[in-house]
Amino acid sequence: MNAADLPAREAMEFDVVVVGAGPAGLAAAIKLKQIAPDTSVVVVEKGSEVGAHILSGAVIDPIGLDRLLPDWRNDETPVRTPVTSDRFYVLGPAGAARLPNFALPPLMSNHGNFIVSLGDVCRYLGHKAEALGVEIYPGFAAAELLFEGDAVAGVATGDMGVGKDGEQKSGFTRGMELRAKYTLLAEGARGSLSKQLIARFGLAQDRQPQKYGIGLKELWQVTPENFHSGLVQHTMGWPLANNVGGGSFLYHFGDHLVSVGFVVHLNYSNPYLSPFEEFQRFKTHPLVRNTFAGGKRICYGARALTEGGWQSVPKLVFPGGALIGCAAGFMNVPRIKGSHNAMLSGIMAAEKVAAALSAGRAHDELLDYEAAWRSSPIGHDLWRVRNAKPLWSKLGTLAGVTLGGFDMWTNTLGFSLLGTLGHGKPDFAALKPADRCRPIPYPKPDGKLTFDRLSSVYLSNTNHEEDQPVHLVVRDLALQKSSEHDVYAGPSARYCPAGVYEWVEEAGKPRYVINAQNCVHCKTCDIKDPNQNIDWVPPEGGGGPNYPNM
Numbered sequence: 001m002n003a004a005d006l007p008a009r010e011a012m013e014f015d016v017v018v019v020g021a022g023p024a025g026l027a028a029a030i031k032l033k034q035i036a037p038d039t040s041v042v043v044v045e046k047g048s049e050v051g052a053h054i055l056s057g058a059v060i061d062p063i064g065l066d067r068l069l070p071d072w073r074n075d076e077t078p079v080r081t082p083v084t085s086d087r088f089y090v091l092g093p094a095g096a097a098r099l100p101n102f103a104l105p106p107l108m109s110n111h112g113n114f115i116v117s118l119g120d121v122c123r124y125l126g127h128k129a130e131a132l133g134v135e136i137y138p139g140f141a142a143a144e145l146l147f148e149g150d151a152v153a154g155v156a157t158g159d160m161g162v163g164k165d166g167e168q169k170s171g172f173t174r175g176m177e178l179r180a181k182y183t184l185l186a187e188g189a190r191g192s193l194s195k196q197l198i199a200r201f202g203l204a205q206d207r208q209p210q211k212y213g214i215g216l217k218e219l220w221q222v223t224p225e226n227f228h229s230g231l232v233q234h235t236m237g238w239p240l241a242n243n244v245g246g247g248s249f250l251y252h253f254g255d256h257l258v259s260v261g262f263v264v265h266l267n268y269s270n271p272y273l274s275p276f277e278e279f280q281r282f283k284t285h286p287l288v289r290n291t292f293a294g295g296k297r298i299c300y301g302a303r304a305l306t307e308g309g310w311q312s313v314p315k316l317v318f319p320g321g322a323l324i325g326c327a328a329g330f331m332n333v334p335r336i337k338g339s340h341n342a343m344l345s346g347i348m349a350a351e352k353v354a355a356a357l358s359a360g361r362a363h364d365e366l367l368d369y370e371a372a373w374r375s376s377p378i379g380h381d382l383w384r385v386r387n388a389k390p391l392w393s394k395l396g397t398l399a400g401v402t403l404g405g406f407d408m409w410t411n412t413l414g415f416s417l418l419g420t421l422g423h424g425k426p427d428f429a430a431l432k433p434a435d436r437c438r439p440i441p442y443p444k445p446d447g448k449l450t451f452d453r454l455s456s457v458y459l460s461n462t463n464h465e466e467d468q469p470v471h472l473v474v475r476d477l478a479l480q481k482s483s484e485h486d487v488y489a490g491p492s493a494r495y496c497p498a499g500v501y502e503w504v505e506e507a508g509k510p511r512y513v514i515n516a517q518n519c520v521h522c523k524t525c526d527i528k529d530p531n532q533n534i535d536w537v538p539p540e541g542g543g544g545p546n547y548p549n550m
Ligand SMILES: Cc1cc2nc3c(=O)[nH]c(=O)nc-3n(C[C@H](O)[C@H](O)[C@H](O)COP(=O)(O)OP(=O)(O)OC[C@H]3O[C@@H](n4cnc5c(N)ncnc54)[C@H](O)[C@@H]3O)c2cc1C
Pocket: 019, 020, 021, 022, 023, 024, 025, 044, 045, 046, 047, 051, 053, 054, 055, 056, 057, 058, 059, 060, 061, 118, 140, 141, 142, 143, 186, 187, 188, 189, 191, 192, 193, 214, 215, 216, 217, 261, 263, 302, 303, 304, 305, 324, 325, 326, 327, 331, 336, 337, 338, 339, 340, 342, 538
């Protein structure tokens, strides 16, 4: 279908367009309306409803909520389970050693934090935003950036009703142009438009490469005897080898719910590693397996998270807008927390946008947002932990985490002996050729405590219109065969948590199969493909997981 032959798109004008209804985008929208109720603000969200694509732990630091909605504690909210107990373990294959809480730097404490479903928190924020007059359009993916000269001037939502072959089907509807004086990108980790913008405006120049992890999560309803409301438990070590970063979380909250999850840092080198299988194996450890006895797994999903922190945050502003939340990389890795910084950055950007609008400005750079973040609470949060991830990557789990803990302690006291360490290579460049690595034998799932990918994806309620162009765009199929398959033994079949990629033998030749309808939008393929040969682009709006409360 030739773009020139298409009917023109309808356009709507706003003061501010926000891409993504996560904590960052919704906080920005709410703050804008609080400051200047007449500002017109629209939020586009690719999930079928607000919260449908949100996957997090989540233990939240309420600093963001306190700033945004100081009275939230008097509201009926989904923030109801305070943390009552906080445990950290190092696991071996059969045993576990608990680290005493006093040995952990104070910034790691969860005292005063809450265990939530972040999806439900976003639904609550969505209602607040709508009550203030924000227009929220769920089911619409921002597929294209609009420009006026060199400045971003809004986004266009994707066309609906395009077939697999790229041709219009009956019911074809052209996307909408949402034009704005300022555009805030709140797409979360590895946003598809954010990636284009960072490249176009060179926003990551002079920064360390962004680092990522993949987080896999299941939600269980457990029996009353296995439920301990407010318990927060983290582990590192087994089943991961010492040279693979990552760890687990286990949070008890709500009505006998346990969020169990596993994060694997995406700079692992063995292409045979499977984050999904490591997660399943983790659940069999004697420390945790009994939690799930007699319980029921009710949901599954996965999502990438940013891990580069202070050194990797790109320049935040470009003509006509800014990056906020995890699209900017404001995740604090040792704390496994990013939602508070997502909200704080949304608030800060909104304040700068409101000031610019009231001064009659449009489409320029919000330079005071860029200038402010490093000395704000976000900068303070990320600065103290800036060496934790580089040390973990360089020295492995035991030595790296020990030294990283020591550095966090000294930073808490106001100094560091290490300065600011770099991250080295981007994650995709960390894979070694398969002939230099050993295959990892993973146990078969038992269907009770451990599961396979497909029955897991079923619990993510993922749904895509099947007759649409594949939204996982392989730039060069021949390279995928000659390198991803022949050199790296097809790691996409293992790192994808949803079984989207398969190499199947056909007439003695490998063929790359992409089951795009299973994609849970975690973005790992876009990050980890060794040749950066896969581009994740938004599918038709509303497609993807439908997480009820992740
Ligand atoms: C496994 C895991 C565990 C975590 N645990 C915690 C924790 O315990 N505590 C904590 O504070 N943080 C935790 N985090 C981090 C936290 O979830 C993030 O920091 C936070 O969600 C970032 O908020 P955001 O608004 O920037 O992005 P997101 O929450 O990712 O939201 C982005 C939204 O934008 C939408 N979107 C993206 N692209 C488009 C587009 N082109 N068009 C339309 N919509 C789009 C998405 O569908 C999504 O709804 C965890 C993350 C993971 C993955």
